[in-house]
Amino acid sequence: MYGSHEHAHCVEEAINTASRICDERGLRFTGLRRRVLELIWENHGSAKAYDLLENLGGDYSAKPPTVYRTLDFLQENGLVHKINSLNAYVGCSHPLQHKDCFFLICSACNEVEECCGTAMADALRDMTAKQDFKPDHTTLEIEGRCHDCQAGVQ
Amino acid sequence: MYGSHEHAHCVEEAINTASRICDERGLRFTGLRRRVLELIWENHGSAKAYDLLENLGGDYSAKPPTVYRTLDFLQENGLVHKINSLNAYVGCSHPLQHKDCFFLICSACNEVEECCGTAMADALRDMTAKQDFKPDHTTLEIEGRCHDCQAGVQ
DNA sequence: TGAGTTATGTAATAATATAACATTTCTTGG
DNA sequence: CCAAGAAATGTTATATTATTACATAACTCA
Numbered sequence: 001m002y003g004s005h006e007h008a009h010c011v012e013e014a015i016n017t018a019s020r021i022c023d024e025r026g027l028r029f030t031g032l033r034r035r036v037l038e039l040i041w042e043n044h045g046s047a048k049a050y051d052l053l054e055n056l057g058g059d060y061s062a063k064p065p066t067v068y069r070t071l072d073f074l075q076e077n078g079l080v081h082k083i084n085s086l087n088a089y090v091g092c093s094h095p096l097q098h099k100d101c102f103f104l105i106c107s108a109c110n111e112v113e114e115c116c117g118t119a120m121a122d123a124l125r126d127m128t129a130k131q132d133f134k135p136d137h138t139t140l141e142i143e144g145r146c147h148d149c150q151a152g153v154q
Numbered sequence: 155m156y157g158s159h160e161h162a163h164c165v166e167e168a169i170n171t172a173s174r175i176c177d178e179r180g181l182r183f184t185g186l187r188r189r190v191l192e193l194i195w196e197n198h199g200s201a202k203a204y205d206l207l208e209n210l211g212g213d214y215s216a217k218p219p220t221v222y223r224t225l226d227f228l229q230e231n232g233l234v235h236k237i238n239s240l241n242a243y244v245g246c247s248h249p250l251q252h253k254d255c256f257f258l259i260c261s262a263c264n265e266v267e268e269c270c271g272t273a274m275a276d277a278l279r280d281m282t283a284k285q286d287f288k289p290d291h292t293t294l295e296i297e298g299r300c301h302d303c304q305a306g307v308q
Numbered sequence: 309t310g311a312g313t314t315a316t317g318t319a320a321t322a323a324t325a326t327a328a329c330a331t332t333t334c335t336t337g338g
Numbered sequence: 339c340c341a342a343g344a345a346a347t348g349t350t351a352t353a354t355t356a357t358t359a360c361a362t363a364a365c366t367c368a
Contacts, residue, residue, distance in 0.1 A: 123277035135298040
């Protein structure tokens with residue numbers, strides 16, 4: 001799974017970054033928040049709310065609001081994104097810098113890659129400016145096949 | 155509502171176009187399908203599945219599968235789009251030509267404008283090509299304020 | 309006409325998400 | 339330290355969105 005890549009490292013790094021960001025902003029990175037973020041990062045795809053709920057384990061009383069509130073917190077603080085086309089959640093890959101980001105979702109391996117290239121953001125800005133539309137939030141999700149999953153599919 | 159624009163005309167035109175398209179493709183544009191498409195076009199915003207269900211009226215037995223199947227048919231044939239960020243459905247403005255289209259959603263008046271500009275499509279193609287990602291379907295939904303709803307908001 | 313196909317009806321339930329209120333835990337000024 | 343307020347979590351109930359599975363009806367066309 002995931003080639004030779006030692007994924008535990010990603011998880012650890014994401015948690016450390018999140019912890020640091022919360023410290024800097026005076027937010028509480030509680031056990032529950034840490035646990036949910038860990039679960040989300042524990043695969044390269046996206047996590048569904050009710051799967052998180054099932055896997056919380058430990059001391060956490062698993063009821064939907066527990067998870068949805070935690071997801072809200074993580075989203076508000078830019079640590080997690082919701083993928084609307086999947087009703088699922090992914091960890092944010094660059095929780096500090098990005099403004100507009102978008103997602104490449106591989107329908108074969110289910111990995112979700114977050115992209116923050118400026119070219120797309122520029123094109124979006126141009127387009128909305130042309131229509132005199134003032135954007136607040138952009139959902140850009142592209143489903144298809146990643147490089148690795150195109151082999152043998154022509 | 156909707157300024158001086160006589161909206162019944164939009165609805166009628168959309169229905170006529172849909173009917174023609176179905177004829178050309180050997181598809182059955184049944185009473186139910188016509189009715190659902192009418193309801194969807196009866197406002198400029200988007201329609202929710204369960205609201206359609208409530209408003210079917212007439213002879214239609216209103217159970218969820220009735221509506222979802224009809225929405226599936228309309229989507230498959232490019233007559234309707236789902237707006238994932240709203241869990242809602244809009245009529246397609248150009249059911250014949252478009253490939254990649256995207257949506258400007260005004261959070262003040264709830265109108266949804268469908269755009270099919272090539273500039274965005276080009277930017278998307280460039281971006282995915284650069285990552286060697288083969289796109290099958292793109293969700294691009296921009297929520298914000300339309301021209302008319304920016305007055306007085308600075 | 310009637311056999312096969314397509315569309316719709318119906319019942320049950322799955323999957324996703326929120327509201328409202330209770331309790332616990334943390335923080336911080338005194 | 340300690341109590342009061344704030345923030346987080348627990349709990350119950352329910353709302354919203356969507357699908358599965360099977361039955362019936364309506365169309366099509368040989």
